[in-house]
Amino acid sequence: MEMIIINSLLRKKSIEQLLTETQGKAALKKTLGALDLTMLGIGAIIGTGIFVLTGVAAAKYAGPGLILSFIISGIACAFAALVYAEFASSIPVAGSAYTYSYVSLGEFMAWIIGWDLILEYLLAASTVSIGWSGYFQMLLSGFGIHLPVWATGALGSSPGAIFNLPAVxxxxxxxxxxxxxVKEAARFNNIIVFVKLAAIILFIVVASRYVKPANWTPFLPFGFKGVLGGAAVVFFAYIGFDAVSxxxxxxxxxxxxxPIGIIASLVVCTALYIIVSLILTGIVPYQQLDVAAPVAFALNYIHQDWAAGIISLGAIGGITTVLLVMLYGQTRVFFAMSRDGLLPRIFSHVHPKHQTPFLSTWLTGIVVAIIAGVTPINTVAELVNIGTLSAFVFVSMGVMVLRKTQPDLHRSFRVPWVPLVPILAAFFCLFLMFQLPLITWIRFVVWLVIGLAIYFGYGIHHSTLAKPESNNP
Structure with a gap:
């Protein structure tokens, strides 16, 4: 009995089996190109991180050393991006890290990763919805329009607030x-990405003339430990390139x-993060940056109010595209897990007209809306990073395993210097995980326990690999 269970936990899907499943009436429509993918990545990465988290990370963690925090997180993501690029080009199947783990590490680890990704995307989308609501209400107030107090936030988030209506x-x-x-969504994303990139470039052009190097002293007011803490916080700003996969x-x-979409989007966004954080801490003393909209605040600080209004519009657009890609990523992971039988098969049904996983898309959206409507932002934001980092660790392990077990697999893109790069990717991600507070780890473990109960109660028995006709490798 024990041997049967162990075999079930370690069973893997073959790449041929995965590719076969992408054909026929259950197939998703192939419509995206390299530019769409790059814009999808930029749409996911640039949003809450650059428009919101830069201020908090500078004021509470790193000070002007925020640039180092972004560089450290960027390095961790760069190593992980190379790993993702190899997998995504070799195994072009929905599911991202979940699918890659199923091929390389087996079903049980794939479930753990898939469950982590559900945590990441659900809570990231909820966090971004709440952040969007904050910027939208600021924009309305600029026109003298105010929502009823009960509809402005979750219960307990502010006096009189009961439900966050704009977030829903x-x-x-x-x-x-x-x-x-997906083509319609990608077209919308591309337009909004151009808008927010224009807003960021406007900030750089306008604000760079007001930089005072004296504001960069002391450069590390909280020491290098603060830089590391800041890196763990701003890692949220990089979440999104994995959604491309x-x-x-x-x-x-x-x-x-x-590979073009994953790597290009990360390079563009890292460069913009470094430039913006340098300018931000150069024009405003870092102690004053702990505000909800630090980029717009910085422009107000130098009396460029006209540009601050444009930046707020760009921020709303930027956060909108992040939400789009987070919801998109969640539905595709959900779709892949359902198609494999680990979740009910109804969630992998493809709409005959739109060729999208219609039911799982709406289920995801409704759950995100409920969480965003009734939960304060600080409660949901903390768990996102740890779920993502853990997925990066396992994908880094998976690429090394697959190099050993399937050395002849055609790889149009190959991670350089294996196993050094995957090991560095795993190391950096583990290091950032241990910078997160204990309560985040406790909540993460509780989430994993719930996932294990679902897997052993349903998934292990309904898996497509549990059926006699399944071609187990």
């Missing part, structure tokens, strides 16, 4: 867009386009 509305609107088709099954030429 934006989550459902983006869900509707995603359910209509969830689109692999809907890409026209994944072997060429997936």
């Amino acid at each position: 509305v934006i989550a459902l609107v983006i869900t509707l867009l995603l359910s209509m088709g 969830t689109a692999a099954e809907e890409v026209k030429d994944p072997k060429r386009d997936m």
Whole structure:
């Protein structure tokens, strides 16, 4: 009996089996190219991190040394991005890290990673919805429009607040867009990404003239420990490049386009983060940056109010695209796990007209809307990073395993210096995980326990690999 259970936990899907499943009536429509993927990555990465977290990280953790925090997190993501690029080009199937783990580490580890990704995307989308609501209400107040107090936030977030209505509305609107088709969603994303990139460039051009090097002294007011703590916080700003890999099954030429989309989006965003953090801490003393909208605040600080208004619009657009990609990533992971039988098969049904996982898209959107409507932002934001980092660790392990077990697999993109780069990726991610507070770890363990109960109660018995006709490798 014990041997049967162990064999079940270690069973793997073959790459041929995965690719076969992407054909036929259950297939997702292949419509995306390299530019779509790059814009998808930028859409996911640039948003809450640059428009919100920069201020908190500078004021409470790193001071002007925030640039080092971004560089450290960027290095960790760069190593992980190389690993993702190899997997995504070799195994162009929906599911991202979950699918890669299923091939390389076996079903049990795949479930753990998939469950982590559900945590990451659900809570990231909820966090971003709440952040969008904050910026939207600021924009309305600029026109003298104020929502009823009860509709401005979750119960306990502010006096009189009961329900965050704008957060719920934006989550459902983006869900509707995603359910209509991935090409339509990508087209919308591309337009908004251009808008927010223009807003960031405007900030750089306008604010760079007001930089005072004296504001960079002391450069490390909280010491290097503060820089590391800041790196763990701003890691949230990089979450998104991995969401590009969830689109692999809907890409026209994944072997060429997936590495381009993943790496290009990360390079562009890292450069912008470094430039913006330098300018931000150069024009405003870091102690004053602990505000909800630090980029707009910095422009107000130098009396460039006209530009601050444009930046607020860019921030709303930026946060909207992050929400779109987070919801998109969640639905594709959900779709892949359901298609494998680890979750009910109904969630992998593809709409005959839109060729999208219609039911799982709406289920995800409704859950995100509920969480965003009734939960304060600080409660949901903390868990996102640890779920993502753990997924990066296991994917880094998986690429080393697959190099050993399937050395002849055609890889149009190969991670350089294996096993050094995957080991460094895992090390950096583990290091950042241990910078997170104990309560985050406790909540993470509770989430994993719930996941294990679902897997052993349902998934292990309903897995497609548990069926006699399944071609187990």
